[in-house]
Amino acid sequence: MEWRPPTREHQDRLMKSRVALVTGGGSGIGAGVAQELASLGHQVAVLDRVIEAAGEVADQIRASGGTAVAVRADVSDPVEVAQAVDEVTAALGPVGILVNNAGFAKDNMVLDMPLDDWDAVVATHLRGSFLMLKATAPAMREAGWGRIVNISSISALGDDDRVNYVAAKAGLEGFTRAAALDLAPCGITVNAVGPGVVHTGMTTVSAARAGRTLEQHLELQAKTIPVGRIGTPHDIARAVLFFAAEDADFVTGQVIYVSGGPHG
Ligand code: NAD
Numbered sequence: 001m002e003w004r005p006p007t008r009e010h011q012d013r014l015m016k017s018r019v020a021l022v023t024g025g026g027s028g029i030g031a032g033v034a035q036e037l038a039s040l041g042h043q044v045a046v047l048d049r050v051i052e053a054a055g056e057v058a059d060q061i062r063a064s065g066g067t068a069v070a071v072r073a074d075v076s077d078p079v080e081v082a083q084a085v086d087e088v089t090a091a092l093g094p095v096g097i098l099v100n101n102a103g104f105a106k107d108n109m110v111l112d113m114p115l116d117d118w119d120a121v122v123a124t125h126l127r128g129s130f131l132m133l134k135a136t137a138p139a140m141r142e143a144g145w146g147r148i149v150n151i152s153s154i155s156a157l158g159d160d161d162r163v164n165y166v167a168a169k170a171g172l173e174g175f176t177r178a179a180a181l182d183l184a185p186c187g188i189t190v191n192a193v194g195p196g197v198v199h200t201g202m203t204t205v206s207a208a209r210a211g212r213t214l215e216q217h218l219e220l221q222a223k224t225i226p227v228g229r230i231g232t233p234h235d236i237a238r239a240v241l242f243f244a245a246e247d248a249d250f251v252t253g254q255v256i257y258v259s260g261g262p263h264g
Pocket of ligand 1: 023024025026027028029030047048049050053073074075076101102103104124128151152153154194195196197198199200201202203
């Protein structure tokens with residue numbers, strides 16, 4: 001096909017404003033993703049189980065001239081998820097971009113891991129992503145356009161002392177590929193971004209667990225990363241924006257690791 005420079009009409013289409021919902025948007029990577037989506041002109045729903053945190057991020061976005069609302073839900077609870085998505089739809093319109101980011105770790109050696117910690121981690125990452133997809137994808141199908149981006153982790157490839165988290169993230173990558181197949185005929189793509197070490201609330205918890213100060217922990221971690229530094233939420237957001245782009249419809253069922261190197 002002959003290449004032609006993009007027309008004004010094409011450029012306008014690429015800048016289309018969508019309603020984007022980011023789970024776990026009240027902190028860390030989710031907050032960075034919400035801010036980047038808003039900076040492209042999308043209307044953002046910041047969902048978190050801590051409403052004060054979601055409210056702060058939504059306030060920052062509005063203060064910078066963007067559009068944002070904050071909603072509370074625990075993503076593993078089907079009733080709260082349905083209510084939150086109804087709230088977002090009433091305030092901004094149907095969700096076009098879903099970022100399944102909410103998550104946390106409860107690490108332990110497999111033989112010492114309590115069943116409750118297994119269930120809690122799997123419920124948020126895996127059941128939560130399923131519930132959020134179920135609550136938002138019907139409207140995307142109706143519109144004939146949708147983008148779902150799941151936040152996985154390089155831990156999906158294997159990691160010690162966190163069998164619940166590794167299993168949940170590996171499951172999320174399988175879920176991504178399977179849902180991509182189901183939703184491809186509806187104009188909905190489903191992809192995953194797998195961060196390496198990113199400095200967020202989660203890093204503070206990991207440092208404490210390893211018995212190190214945050215500074216010691218970050219310095220040690222940086223030495224293991226080929227590019228020589230820890231990631232930021234905005235590094236991760238760049239990859240999310242790629243998958244969420246208006247014309248990224250030929251990319252689906254993929255996982256991209258954003259980790260400062262092939263083994264970062
Ligand atoms: P964070 O603790 O800074 O933020 C997580 C947010 O999710 C919090 O605001 C929390 O309240 C919310 N949340 C947790 N469980 C929830 C639930 N059930 N329902 C609704 N909200 C919930 O952590 P982060 O590092 O920004 O993590 C974001 C995502 O990135 C997670 O899925 C995590 O597994 C993934 N990740 C993080 C790193 C890292 O190094 N920080 C690396 C790889 C993957």
